[in-house]
Amino acid sequence: MTRLTPRGNLLLGLAALVLASMPFWAEPYHMQLASIALVAAMFALSLQILVGAAGLVSLAQAGFFGIGAYTVYLFGGRVSIFISLPGSLFAAAVAAAAIGPLVLRTRGFYFLMASLAFGQMLFFLFHDTSLGGGADGVFITRPTMIWPVSRSARPAVFLLLNLASLSLMYLGLWWLMGTMFGHALAGIKINEDRMRALGHDVQRLKLAAFILSGALAGLAGHMAAVTDAFVSPELLDWHHSAEALLMILLGGIGALHGPILGAFALTLVREIGQSVTERQRLVEGVVILAAVLLLRRGLAGWRR
């Protein structure tokens, strides 16, 4: 997986500045739309650690996203965001640490199927039991911020919060992928057996990536719950994981910043699609077909 050069990061930073300036010139509706894209970008970026870096295609990711979101619901507005955010990270990390060792016993297609099944198990946990407030979803009380946020200021505040979270997450991962850990994951993606023969503890590296990825998905889920003030079991459904995979493929599986491009592209396509036709699944299906058949390197690699 390639990382952007400093110049590329500068371009990304400029785009972030444009988003950050939206409260001065944009409608609340467009700021909310940007928040949706930012949350989706965090979610897809968390999965990129597995897919792009380590070559593990997981369908359990939405489960961790949902756990992060439902943690906010379970806190019930009694805590500040400085508690709920680490809480979501921790809860998702614990779930990933429980499921990881099991699914990582498998490889290839088995991994895919096992991750799908365990992800759905998390879905059933919130869909079938009363733990998460029922199958239809539930409105939540947001955690308290540093100072109270008025209704009219919400779109701008959440936009900036989401932008800050995504930026930190991206910079952290950008650094991490340059370390030995990042290089070892790349080695596993290319040839797992060789990495094992070279003396790397492949299983542990993969587990570390799985837990990190799950925890960051939990962070994305936390921000989604805080932004929308609503959670539902749909967040944990495997269709949601597949959407993250779509964003990765759309943006570019080979680049760390790919999922961010993919998330914004998909959000935009959906928004346009919604204004044109009722048939959302048709739009999404055609986008996927086009991405799989035509955009082999994704948006991040279109020049090469």
Next chain:
Amino acid sequence: MGGFLVQILNGLQYGLLLFLISSGLTLIFGVMGVINLAHGSLYMIGAYLTYVVAGATGEFWLALPAAVIGGLVLGAVLERILFQRFRHRDHLDQVLLTFALILLFEEARAALIDNQFHAVQVPPVLDFSVPVMGGFAYSAYRLVVLAICLAVAACMVAFVERTRLGASIRAAAENPEMVDLLGIDARLIHTLVFAAGTALAMLAGALAAPLQSVYPGMGDGFLILSFIVVVIGGLGSIAGAFWAALLVGLIDTLGKVYVPQLAGIAVCGLMALVLLWRPTGLFSRA
């Protein structure tokens, strides 16, 4: 006791339907190395086809051959125009391609029929109950479904284990390169396996139509369960799929009756145990 027996029968019948779906899935995996997330949608298509055919002709029994023949044709077409090209793509592409198929199938269903729940009547000949034990009775149609599934399973095992073509399929599941080297037409085998898998899933949908409502997304639950069956049974193993399907069917059905909140989790727990004990499945040779 009689009530428990009824639930056991329900579990076996559910498990056998699950076998029809997952046997196709496991063979397609094994032989072609293709993951098909749209396999559950094929089950839905079979059920809707039954709703349409039974509604138009008034004769439920016509729906079964229609589902099988329709499945063979649909499967062969899908394999030739899509899956053949995607055999050598990586997992991500296959996942997304088949996810797109799910969306498009659902959209086509919505456009051609509608988004409503529908009921398909149990054929009048079988609309009675057979007493089992202690005053409990069991639907004759469900018994016939059980028998049909068992017959199909027996035919499959006989075909795969006893015929020359079956031997080629087993060989292809075990070692695809070897089959090419031996001069067996691998392309034909792929089309055949995919068509048969599609037909089995659609037959399962047709048989299940009178048992439950026909509704959008009805294949989703079956997709997850049949993946679990394949993981438990072992990739490409018909026998594994058979026993694993019965086990999963029983646990899911009994779970839904006796601990309704935990049924979905119980089956996944079973899979977790199998993964801990034998990561490649109960019946895999590896």
